[in-house]
Amino acid sequence: MNRFDICVIGGGPAGYAAAMRALDLNKRVLFVEKNKIGGAGVYNGALSSKTFWELSRDVSLARKRLQKYACTEIKVDFKEILNDVKEAIFLRKVQLETHILLLQRKKKDLFSYIKAEARLVSANEVLLKKSNGDEEIISADNIVLATGSRPRKLAHIPIDEKIIVTSDGIECFTDFPESMVILGAGVIGCEWATIFSNFGRTKVNLIDKADRILPFEDEDISLTTQTNLEDNGVTIHKNSQLVRMEIKNGRVEYELRYKDGRSEIYNVEKALVSVGRVPNTENLGAKEVGVVINDNCTVVNEDTRTTVANIYAVGDLTSDFALANVGELEGRHAVEKMFGLNPKPLTYKNISTIMFLSPETAGVGMNEQEARSKGIPYRVVSIDYSLIPRAIAMRNTNGFFKILVTNDEEMKILGMRAVGVHASSAIQAVALLISMDKGIEELAELIHPHPSIIEGIQECVRMLKGKSILKPEIFKDMLKCRGCNEKGEYFELVQNDTFTKI
Numbered sequence: 196m197n198r199f200d201i202c203v204i205g206g207g208p209a210g211y212a213a214a215m216r217a218l219d220l221n222k223r224v225l226f227v228e229k230n231k232i233g234g235a236g237v238y239n240g241a242l243s244s245k246t247f248w249e250l251s252r253d254v255s256l257a258r259k260r261l262q263k264y265a266c267t268e269i270k271v272d273f274k275e276i277l278n279d280v281k282e283a284i285f286l287r288k289v290q291l292e293t294h295i296l297l298l299q300r301k302k303k304d305l306f307s308y309i310k311a312e313a314r315l316v317s318a319n320e321v322l323l324k325k326s327n328g329d330e331e332i333i334s335a336d337n338i339v340l341a342t343g344s345r346p347r348k349l350a351h352i353p354i355d356e357k358i359i360v361t362s363d364g365i366e367c368f369t370d371f372p373e374s375m376v377i378l379g380a381g382v383i384g385c386e387w388a389t390i391f392s393n394f395g396r397t398k399v400n401l402i403d404k405a406d407r408i409l410p411f412e413d414e415d416i417s418l419t420t421q422t423n424l425e426d427n428g429v430t431i432h433k434n435s436q437l438v439r440m441e442i443k444n445g446r447v448e449y450e451l452r453y454k455d456g457r458s459e460i461y462n463v464e465k466a467l468v469s470v471g472r473v474p475n476t477e478n479l480g481a482k483e484v485g486v487v488i489n490d491n492c493t494v495v496n497e498d499t500r501t502t503v504a505n506i507y508a509v510g511d512l513t514s515d516f517a518l519a520n521v522g523e524l525e526g527r528h529a530v531e532k533m534f535g536l537n538p539k540p541l542t543y544k545n546i547s548t549i550m551f552l553s554p555e556t557a558g559v560g561m562n563e564q565e566a567r568s569k570g571i572p573y574r575v576v577s578i579d580y581s582l583i584p585r586a587i588a589m590r591n592t593n594g595f596f597k598i599l600v601t602n603d604e605e606m607k608i609l610g611m612r613a614v615g616v617h618a619s620s621a622i623q624a625v626a627l628l629i630s631m632d633k634g635i636e637e638l639a640e641l642i643h644p645h646p647s648i649i650e651g652i653q654e655c656v657r658m659l660k661g662k663s664i665l666k667p668e669i670f671k672d673m674l675k676c677r678g679c680n681e682k683g684e685y686f687e688l689v690q691n692d693t694f695t696k697i
């Protein structure tokens with residue numbers, strides 16, 4: 196029986212990162228993937244959807260600019276867009292696969308890759324089933340489970356991945372649907388609503404069971420996103436509940452019941468169901484060898500180690516953030532931990548996220564909802580993009596930054612949210628400060644290039660110190676500053692036209 200120091204099951208971002216880190220440590224690695232290397236980080240997931248988003252943003256921007264200068268309308272072809280998306284995927288596929296192929300050759304004593312479905316048969320043994328039916332059992336001192344997740348389906352909705360699809364079925368479309376409904380206004384739902392409305396060829400409708408879209412974000416983010424989607428032509432069905440959704444004559448019929456008792460039936464060409472994801476823990480043999488799995492299918496783990504000492508779980512399989520960067524972080528961490536590098540326990544408080552909306556929306560650390568639910572008193576400052584010269588130059592002042600800090604002398608940064616052009620690059624400085632456990636002083640005094648969007652963040656932190664260039668008592672609608680006590684009650688920091696310093 197072949198013996199390895201580590202067997203990594205799953206070739207998505209989490210598993211790939213784990214395998215590569217183990218190789219750095221000169222361990223004998225077996226890397227197993229049953230389908231395509233890259234997982235949802237590449238296919239029907241992060242890379243593919245972000246390529247669609249980038250192209251849709253270019254089209255939308257070009258259309259807006261052309262309309263302004265009275266030029267002719269631009270019309271894009273779905274097949275051309277899909278070809279571009281496929282090219283992006285192909286490029287990444289070649290990089291990831293060639294890398295594996297060459298490592299197998301150059302480090303053949305250390306690194307093996309097998310395309311097979313893996314199943315644990317004991318805490319140290321894995322059964323590998325190849326697509327030609329061949330089977331083999333290998334032994335490994337350590338095992339990393341990185342089998343990722345799949346779209347959650349709802350029992351009463353007939354998903355066929357052609358007419359009613361999940362995010363796995365969108366690339367099977369042959370043209371822009373003339374109309375579609377999206378069920379679930381979380382990250383995936385809002386991103387695809389943005390993408391299809393940006394292309395301008397599809398009438399998009401959006402439904403969520405919660406009272407507002409992006410329910411896990413603060414109300415201001417959710418309201419801004421709602422307004423931006425509506426301005427892009429999206430209809431958000433509010434105060435309504437989905438009664439049924441079915442396929443009739445090759446189209447989608449759905450019925451909504453409104454809070455006032457009214458019901459309405461709608462007919463659209465396609466539907467996207469985006470109501471969350473389910474970890475792939477079935478048929479893995481994990482439960483049978485003693486790995487405890489929660490009712491929601493996530494693997495119970497302490498800092499990536501499962502309830503079986505030599506088995507680790509990383510990526511979408513665990514209950515924290517389902518993000519490619521978090522999966523990579525966990526994969527690398529698990530390997531360092533199992534081979535005695537004693538890394539500090541993982542912390543998730545400085546994870547940066549981007550939601551690819553219009554405009555992009557980025558975040559790091561806590562939001563107000565979270566701080567209030569934990570009873571943490573805080574100060575929150577915000578600046579509207581209309582006061583940032585770079586945004587003025589870009590002729591796009593739609594957006595804001597908001598920063599949360601502790602309500603004390605030190606004003607440690609708790610978190611930040613940014614909506615607007617370049618939002619994702621701008622928050623990186625704040626992410627770094629949170630990870631270094633620093634206050635705002637450093638950020639207030641940094642010199643940034645001019646004009647740059649990040650200058651808006653600097654103005655926010657200067658405002659907290661009572662030394663902003665533009666004064667909040669003058670630009671009351673665009674520079675806001677308030678505090679929130681442990682009971683969740685707000686108090687104004689600009690009173691009687693004077694800004695209260697700590």
Ligand SMILES: Cc1cc2nc3c(=O)[nH]c(=O)nc-3n(C[C@H](O)[C@H](O)[C@H](O)COP(=O)(O)OP(=O)(O)OC[C@H]3O[C@@H](n4cnc5c(N)ncnc54)[C@H](O)[C@@H]3O)c2cc1C
Pocket residue numbers: 204205206207208209210211227228229230231232233234235236237239240241242244245311312313314341342343344362383475478479509510511512517518519520521522
């Ligand atoms: C539409 C969409 C957009 C997204 N956009 C972003 C984004 O912009 N930014 C971001 O950070 N994240 C994004 N994500 C999330 C991100 O893709 C996931 O968090 C990430 O891919 C999880 O990595 P993973 O390695 O845990 O799992 P996966 O990527 O799901 O990979 C798991 C792999 O394991 C394999 N596998 C499963 N079972 C077995 C088995 N028994 N044997 C062998 N192999 C097995 C699967 O075939 C798969 O390749 C997006 C996801 C979706 C669906």
Ligand SMILES: NC(=O)c1ccc[n+]([C@@H]2O[C@H](COP(=O)([O-])OP(=O)(O)OC[C@H]3O[C@@H](n4cnc5c(N)ncnc54)[C@H](O)[C@@H]3O)[C@@H](O)[C@H]2O)c1
Pocket residue numbers: 349378379380381382383384386402403404405408409410437469470471472516517518548549550551
């Ligand atoms: N840009 C990014 O970083 C990015 C992009 C896409 C996906 N992702 C990851 O993928 C994960 C999954 O995304 P998602 O959008 O599927 O999940 P989500 O948890 O973000 O949103 C699911 C939404 O569906 C709603 N919902 C649940 N059940 C419903 C029902 N029966 N009827 C109507 N609405 C219902 C919820 O209220 C919620 O708003 C995310 O958690 C995220 O981590 C990240």
